[in-house]
Ligand code: SF4
C-alpha cells in the first residue's frame with residue numbers, strides 16, 4: 576500500500592529499480608555527460624551547509640517519559656531515513672540521543688544496517704529502537720499473511736543485529752481498517768510473546784491522520800503514536816495528544832520542519848535559515864503532551880545544530896520566524912492530512928503523495944528515495960496525466976498551491992526514464 580493507504584502498482588519492484596539504476600549509470604559512462612543529471616541525482620546528498628561554532632558539542636539536555644513504555648527518551652531524537660554512516664549514530668549516542676527510529680524501506684534497508692553497526696557495543700537497555708512493519712520493497716499490505724509479517728520484523732532484527740525491537744509501528748496508516756488489520760495485530764502479539772518486540776505504535780502523516788490517531792488512542796491497543804506535527808497546524812491534534820497523555824500513550828512528533836523549505840527561501844537571511852530548525856523544534860517541544868520529536872539526521876553537523884535546541888523554550892523571535900516562514904511557504908506546502916483536492920482529479924493522481932516525494936527530493940536531499948517511491952506508484956496514476964490537464968484540482972486546494980505546475984515538474988524530476 577502507498578503512504579496514503581491506497582493501492583499502488585506493483586509493476587516496478589526493487590529489482591527493476593536496481594536494474595534501472597545500473598542502466599542509467601552505465602549509459603552515462605558510455606555517453607559522457609549526456610546523463611549527468613541522473614548521475615547527480617544518484618549521488619550522495621549534499622552535506623549540511625549550516626554551521627555555527629557555538630553549536631559545537633551540543634548534547635541532549637532534556638528527556639521525557641515515552642508514555643507507558645516508561646523510557647525516558649531524548650527530546651530531540653534520531654530519524655534514520657538518511658543514515659548511511661554508523662559513526663554518525665555513534666556520535667549521537669555520545670551526545671545523549673537514546674531513541675532511534677528506522678524502517679526497512681529507508682535507503683533500501685541500508686539505514687537499518689548502518690544503525691545496527693552504529694549501536695553495536697552500547698548497552699541495549701540504554702537505547703530505544705523503533706522500526707516498522709515493512710520490507711525494503713515497501714509497506715506490507717493489510718492482508719499479508721501473519722508469518723510474512725513476522726518474517727519482516729525478524730529481518731529487521733538481523734539487519735540491526737539486535738534480538739528485539741522496543742517499538743514496532745504500523746507504518747503510514749491512512750485508514751482505521753489498516754490501523755486495526757487483524758493479521759498485523761496477530762503478528763505483533765506472537766512476536767511479543769517471543770520477546771522480539773515490546774511495544775506497538777502507529778505512524779501517520781496523511782489525509783485521515785486525525786481520525787486514525789483518535790481511533791488509535793481510544794482503542795487502548797497502541798503504546799505510542801508517531802504523528803506529523805508542526806507549528807500552527809492540526810488544531811484537533813492537541814486534544815488527541817492530551818488524551819494520549821492521560822492514557823499514558825507516548826507521543827512522538829515527526830515532519831516538524833513543515834516542509835523544510837527554509838534552505839531554499841531567498842527571502843530568509845542566512846541567520847534566519849540557520850535558526851529555523853531550532854525554532855521549529857522548540858515550538859513542538861513546548862507542548863507538554865509531546866514525548867519527543869524525531870528528525871532525520873545524516874551527518875555530524877546536524878547533531879550539533881539540532882541538539883542546540885534541546886531543553887530550550889521558544890523565544891519571541893523564534894515565533895516571529897516561524898510566522899514569517901508560514902507566510903512564505905503557504906502556496907508551496909502541501910499540508911499532511913489535507914487531501915481536499917484528491918477527489919477532484921479525474922485520473923485519481925495521488926497528489927499529496929507526489930508532492931511529498933518532491934519535498935523529500937527537494938528539501939531533504941533524499942532524491943533516490945523519492946525516485947524509488949515515485950516509481951512504485953501505479954503507472955496509470957502518475958503525474959504524467961497533468962501536462963495535458965485543465966487542473967480542476969487547483970480550485971479545490973484551499974492554499975492555492977499551483978498543483979499542476981508542481982506535479983509536471985516533479986514528474987520530470989523523479990521519473991526513471
Ligand atoms: S493537473 Fe494532474 S493532479 Fe490535477 S486534476 Fe489534472 S491530472 Fe489530476
Ligand code: SF4
Pocket residue numbers: 908909910913914915916917926927971972973974976978
Ligand atoms: S488541497 Fe492542497 S494542501 Fe490539500 S492535499 Fe491537495 S495540494 Fe495538498
